[in-house]
Each structure stands twice: as structure tokens, then as C-alpha cells.
Amino acid sequence: MKKKWFYTLLVPGLTIIILFLFIPLIYTIGSTFIGDSGFTFSRYTTFFTDGYYVKIFSRTLKIALITALISMILGIPVAYYISRSKKSIRGVLIACTVFPLLTNSVVRSFAWMTILGKNGVINNLLMNVHVIGSPLKLLYTEFAIIIGTVYLFLPLMVVSLVGVMENIENDLLEAAESLGANRLTAFFKVVVPLSVPGLIVGSVLVFTGAFTAYTTPQLLGGNTNIVLSTLVYQRAMTLGDWTGASVVATVMIITTLTVIGVINKLAGKLNERGI
């Protein structure tokens, strides 16, 4: 009786996911392996030997890696600051971190368009103080995409880290200091290693988010700085090349899963070492 209940309650959810997520995905991935004469792998050999695609692939990977790295560098100290704050201030800081997270990504990317644009805030400022004679090209560059994605995903990194850092006892840090470590050493030898679980969750979220983001590269990268997600859209909707789009989509899924797998494996290794 109970068993029947258990499965009955799950059936609607499982059905809709299998029907509309799994089957379409399998269909999309599967279609890339079927050529005129049966099974083929040629679309992937073409993808990875074509300079144009390889460039887009490595650009996307590069942007995601740099974004994850910058988010870590900026996120670790901020999360630590929040975790050591008084409860009332902590609430305000978390609210300030969550606010951008819940704000539309179009709004957040648009903000950077007004800052980096030809007549944007930065160029106006630099022109007014006569540092530059003509506007710099900041928008529609890889640099703009990186700033935009860091802006998009930094709050995720901070939020993932705060939860873990809150549980680090102050006693541990005091012990380290009483044993002669200065604050910075104590931070890097005690806080950072103990934050590894949060760091892993945060990096996975930021990396996969940046690797698959669509809005920001579309708005801040322009037509010359295409990434994989904008390539999927362009292939499918502008060029009507659905198989091509499916190939890019499959490459995206496999890369994301591989990266998640590698990071989890690394995490497992770190745990074995007792960190």
C-alpha cells in the first residue's frame, strides 16, 4: 500500500521529465550520429578539425575558466567576511548578494552595455578627463563577456561559500594564531582548505553557468565573439542547420558532464588526503 503510494506520487513528475527532457535530448544527440549510410562519427571529427569551431570551443572554455577563477578570487574573501559578520549584518549582506541573482540576466547584461559601450560610462569618463582621444572598444569583446559573466555568477560563488565558512569554528583560527601563524597564513592554511566543499560546489555552478550562458555573450560579445550557446542558436534559428546545432549541443553536454566529473573526482582525491 505504502509502496504503491510512493510510486503514484512520483509518476506525473517522472513522466513529464522523461517525455519532454530525456526523449528530446536523446533524439537530438542521437540524430548527430546518423548519416546517409548509418552510424557516423564524422560530424564530430569535422567539428574538432574545423578551425572556426575549435576557436569557438576554446573561447567558450577559456571564458568559463577565467570566470570561475576570478569568481573564486573575489568570492573567497567576501564570503569569509560575510561568515564572520554579526547576524544582522550577515542578513543584509546575503540579501545584497541574492538581489543580483534574482534579477533578470538581460537587465544585468544591459547594465554592462551602458558601462562598456562606445558612449558608455567608462569611455565618457576617460574622454572627459582627456586620458583618451577616441572611445576605446570595450563592448563586443571577450573582455566584456568575461566581466558580464563574472557579474552574473559571482553571487553564486559567494552564496555557496558562505554556507560552508559559517561552520568553521573561530577556535580553529585562534589556535592557528596562537601557534604563531599570522592572519593571512591562518586564512590560507585553515579557512581555505576547510572551504573546499563550498569551493567545489561554487566552481561547478560558476563554470557550467559561464560555459552555457546565452544572454551575456549574446549582448556583450556581439557577432564576432560567438560562444557555443550562441552558436547553437545561430545554427538552428538563423541558418536552419538543425543537425549542426545538435552537434554543438551534444559537445556542450559532454563537456559540462566531463568537467563536473573531473571536479568531483578531484574533490574525492582531496577528501582522501583528509583536507
Add this chain to the structure above:
Amino acid sequence: MKRSRGLTFFTICVYLFLFAPIVIIIMTAFGSDDVITFPVKGFSMKWFANIFTSDMFMKTFQISIQVAVIATIIALIIGVPAAYAMSRFNYKGKGLIKNIFFSSIIVPGIVFGFSLFNFVIIKWKLPIYTSLLIGHTIVILPYIIRVVASSLEGFDYSIEEAAVSLGASRLKTFILVVFPNITSGVIAAFMLAFINSFNNVPISIFLTGPGVSTLPIKMMSYVEYYYDPTISALSVTLMLMTIGIMFIVERTLGLNYFSK
């Protein structure tokens, strides 16, 4: 351990980085120039008037709200029982079932959007609006299940057993005993799912067609062609909505939920 001045300074700088763009957007929304300028010249409310008189924005705004509300309700109808089953009973394959429910988080939005378009619209010829609803429902389902499951964690199932042993049916028990105890979790789940659906771009971008488009998608195409403060004004309006939702989430779930 005390915090050094350096750390405080660093944190302030990062928050400046997070909020400067938002402040700039807010200021440009009230500028009187026809293009976005900063510092702003003059003061005007005309851009706000612009959004409310623009059929295009009002219509897509309505569609976005409609899709978000319907998708969230469907996701609640599907997700609450699932969350209940998973927290109440222990059965073989629970881990696998959980993975299935959370799989839409791992699949890149743009890939999911494309495969829906490719399979459901092109092959099955389902209407765009229906596909849009299905896509949004699947994407927000994990949020519902997670939030509802976490509020069920604090529920004592012996109360439920008591009701059942006194003769109430399972359904009646759920409606009269379990549900009232998790209402705040359900409201929070509703708010989070709603905002996630409302903000969605990567799935919606494939599922637009004649008469069917959501606000973020319209905003994106507008931004690519025009450069006036209408979008700033619209952004400010959406930020107010975000603040409202954050307020409700704080009251029900607590914003600390995000750092768990």
C-alpha cells in the same frame, strides 16, 4: 578571528562592483535625454510612461506573468507530491529518482531549449505556447521539490500517523494536517519558481513565435536595435518586482536558505 581592514576594503569594493551597474541603470531610467547618457542630464519619467503605453512590452509582460504563474502551479501540483513521497518513504531507487528530478539543472538551458524546439515543435508539432509552458515547468520543478522537501524535513510524521489511525484518509490527512504545516515553504517555492520562470531566456528564446514571446526575449531584441532609457525604466520596474519577491521569501523561507 577579527577581520582585517584590508578584508573590509576588499569586500566593499566587490559590493561596489555588484551594485554600481544597478545604480547606473536606475539613474539612466530617469534621464531626459533620448539616448542613455551618464551622468544623466535632466529628470524625466517619460521612459516609465513609455513602457506602460507600449503594446509590445505590456503584451509580453502579460505573457511572461501568465506563463510563470501557470508553469509554477503545474510544477507545484507535480512537485509537492513528489517531494512528499521522497521525504516520507524510503524505497529502492530513491537516489536515481532524485537524480532524474534534478537533471534539468545539469542540462544546459540552451541545449534543453533547442531539443524541445527540435523534437516537440518540429517533430511532434506541439503548439509553441504549450511547449513554452512544458519547458518552464521542467526547469522550475527542481526548485519546488528542493524547497518543499526542506520544509517537510521539519515536519513530524507521527502527527500524520495519528490522523490516519483516527480514520482520516491519506488525502484528507495530507490536506488537513501536512499541507498547513508546509504552507510557508510552498509560498517560498512558488515565489522562487515564479521568478526563475519569469527571468528565463535560454529556453524561451527557442519557443517564441507569432504572438508568443516573453518579456526578457523582447527586451533582448529591443536592446540590440535601440539605445534609449526605456530598457532602463523596464529594468527598474523588474527590480522592484525582485525586491517584492525577496521580501516574501525572507518572510517565509528566510534568505539564509540561499547559503545552505
